[in-house]
Amino acid sequence: MDREPSSASIATRAAHAGGGAHGDARSLAPPIDLSTTFERDAGGEYSGGFIYARDDNPNRRALESALAELEGGVAAAAFASGSAAAMTVFQALRPGDHVVAAHDSYYSIRQMLDDVFVPWGLTVTYADCSDLDALAGALRPSTRIVFIETPSNPMMRVTDIAGAAILAHEAGALLVCDNTLPTPVLQRPLEHGADLVVHATTKYLAGNHDTMGGALVGARHDELWQRIRAQQRLGGAIPSPFASWLTLRGVTSLVPRVRWQNQSALAIARFLADHPAVRDVLCPDLPSHPQHAIAAKQSAGSGGLFSFRLRGGAEKALSVASRLGLFRRATSFGGPESLVEHRASVEGAASKTPDDLLRLAIGLEESTDLIADLAQALEAG
Ligand SMILES: Cc1ncc(COP(=O)(O)O)c(C=O)c1O
The missing domain is CATH 3.90.1150.10 (Aspartate Aminotransferase, domain 1)
Structure with a gap:
């Protein structure tokens, strides 16, 4: 699969996210690969690069590669919804870990924390993260994640990403930023010090009110990222090849x-x-x-x-x-x-x-x- 040089502008890179000409037919629209399983060589290798579609498949890999590239991350993991992506962040933590979340984050994410993850063993403090003093006051030695959404939905409060990243890092925590509203076209949180970006690709990335999806984009192949990948593979809350294909098509426009x-x-x-x-x-x-x-x-x-x-x-x-x-x-x-x-x-x-x-x-x-x-x-x- 050909890729554009990364020095091109974001509009050009996104327009070419389909990856160029594919296969013997040199198809410009990427094919949809529905296979759940991939053949092993006589010698035991998987020379095609895929084993089983829950682990990885061609359409999801193409989408993940495009999203990582647009956000300026090292890797992306695609999920069946934005909520599944957010859930994976919290599942990658351990019982007893503390999370600071924006008090006006998308309401389903707050509900997920209260109804699923507090009973499961996380402790959560909600703070007005648009006020860095309030954010600083919510941090504890056990804080692992600061989860912000900027602008927030629907109150449209803005959090200073760079300021929040400094505070989170000083406390030994990581900054996770939901970038669904602005998209990488308008805001790239990793450039401001965030460690992980969350997307509901259901929204602008897919862009047509017809495909659910979510994604995480990581700044580093660190321990959190390894746990996210394991969670994606073991839990299997992944987008289908068709949903991945539709989302990647959305990315091109x-x-x-x-x-x-x-x-x-x-x-x-x-x-x-x-x-x-x-x-x-x-x-x-x-x-x-x-x-x-x-x-x-x-x-x-x-x-x-x-x-x-x-x-x-x-x-x-x-x-x-x-x-x-x-x-x-x-x-x-x-x-x-x-x-x-x-x-x-x-x-x-x-x-x-x-x-x-x-x-x-x-x-x-x-x-x-x-x-x-x-x-x-x-x-x-
Ligand atoms: C900012 C934000 N994050 C996450 C989500 C959850 O995404 P999904 O509906 O794809 O699960 C939404 C949904 O509206 C959202 O607005």
Whole structure:
């Protein structure tokens, strides 16, 4: 499989992530290799490089190689979902280990820690990691992992990755960063000192609302990475060859999609910030965002997702969501269609998300059309 020289820009490298011409037919689209098992040579070797598909297979290996390359890591491990990827990080720890997690990490990850890993023996402290003093205060001698998500979903708080890495390392812990929202197009946490990157590839990387997946990207082949690989192989929470293929296909168009979605999100956030029905816009790309300076220092934009709060509380928020025409009322983000979501009612009774908040996932439509849709819904709602 041919690979582009790594000096090319990220757009070029991503566009060529399919790996060039394959096989005797010189196919530019990579073939999907469904085989679960691979033949051994008469002499006992596996000269094809694969043994059994749970351990490794051609489509997953191609995806992992592309993701490692885009994030600037030494290796990547692909999983069946973003949650399976995050779960593998915690499974790689030992009972008694302590985790500091951002208090507003994606709610399913907090639920996973509380319902699965605390009973299993991890201790967890939630901290506002956008405040480095609060993060420092949560660290203990037994802390192994600091788990941040920046920007966070859906509150869009920003954590200083380099600052968090210094604090974690001084305490003998590793920094794990969920980079699902900005993607490597806009932010590469390993360049700022993070040790491990988490992705829900379900979102922007696959990019079409049609494929679940997750990934971890490691900065080093260290002990944690060895345990992650063992967990991936032994647990088998892996993407199928087809899911790997779809995700890699998504990667080839990732850069223009994310740049477009980021630009549209900024135009829409500016429109909303000036609207009298809007109480606040939570978008790190706006200079009014409390952590705008940190966001600008460590990323080229916060991506296509942001939230806004309405004057008039939950009733107004739900009414605006119900009147939108182009925005689909659905969870998730990263696909071609723009989505609107009232997060508090999706997250349930334990949600800390304000009930006047709507989250927008900007798709690939023209931003002027989306602004017109929001304008009519805000007037009517
Ligand atoms: C930031 C973030 N991390 C992880 C996940 C979990 O990914 P998945 O739904 O693929 O399990 C999500 C899902 O929305 C997410 O938004």
